[in-house]
Amino acid sequence: MVAGHSGCHYEMERMLLQEVEEKRRTVEERVEQRMTKVQKQRKALRALFEGEEHRLSELRIVLLGWSRSGKSSAGNTILGREEFESGIRTAQCVKRQGEVAGRQVTVVDTPGWWSTSSVKDT
Template sequence: MADNNQSKTAAGTAPGPEDVAKKAAAAAKQRLPEFRLVVLGWRWPGKSLTGNTIIGREEFRLERAAEFCVKRQTELQGRPVTVVDTPGWFSAQDTPLSYKQEIVRGASLCPPGPHAFLLVIPVGMFSEVDRARIEEHVSLFGERVWRHTIVVFSWAEVLRTISIERYIRREGKELQWVLEKCKRRYFVINNCVFGEHPQVERLLESVEKLVAEEGSSYDPEEVEKEEKPLDENENTSRNVRELGARPKRSSGPGSSNAMAVEAVSSE
């Protein structure tokens, strides 16, 4: 009788074959056969450099301001990865209409649509102007784009001993607004590290989680459905002095490896 009870107890704590099978099926369902990513952000090196970090080599040019989308592909863990780098927007002055149209075109370069938009925000001072610029340019894809957006913090090495959570709290309501719009999905990337690296694998896992939660990839026709015209005069930050996000000047040349970079979650 005692043996029987022990057997039941053991059976109650250990996963049975059906549980293992269900878990494996769920993991297989969440596993994407490929990744399609669109990178968004300011005209700072952090955006294109993030694309290079994912690809594992220098494919996106950093020394010039791109006016057109650039699409590059690689293979990670036996799965194709497509990264589209879009033209960066200006920090305070108006972004030309042609740039805005090209930014929107980026979503159509990885059919049937990107699994995720990576909104690159360099760690630094974050102001109302920065928030307004993000809203202005991300909204070009329609309101539903936020369901497919992950904030990627670049240049986080300047934080040194400050955690990303503390940085987010310190920057206040403007940055909080951005994170709330994308359901607080964010990731910290170290752009000093290239090639096969666990951080890229973790980023792709975050993309898989996003797709599992939202159920599908972004549909480029969302913009047409919402019929939101591109208006080059709609910039809300006109006549405001440039306060674009940038690394803090106090960062030192030896601080690049001072922060251990991990995927972070607010859950």
């Protein structure tokens, strides 16, 4: 392989490689922590509803999250039809309603949070 590149080769700086590896490990640890937290929350919710029939006649959902995270698409999936415009920025809150599995569902799509700004400022 070295001969194919006129005898030259590339080496990564060890410090840069260590830095990238450390960032990767940090991200993996955060992912694991989030997954554990979500699993605990799901388990707690299931325990609350276990053995009881909780059927709400109406459901209201507000979609929150980062910009371009799929909130509009999630709203369309929930309602089972294209109600929110996907692929473009949602500038202001949009409310849509429909019937899903025999109950009235209201979904509110909100503008996304910008990763370069604090949540308070978006």
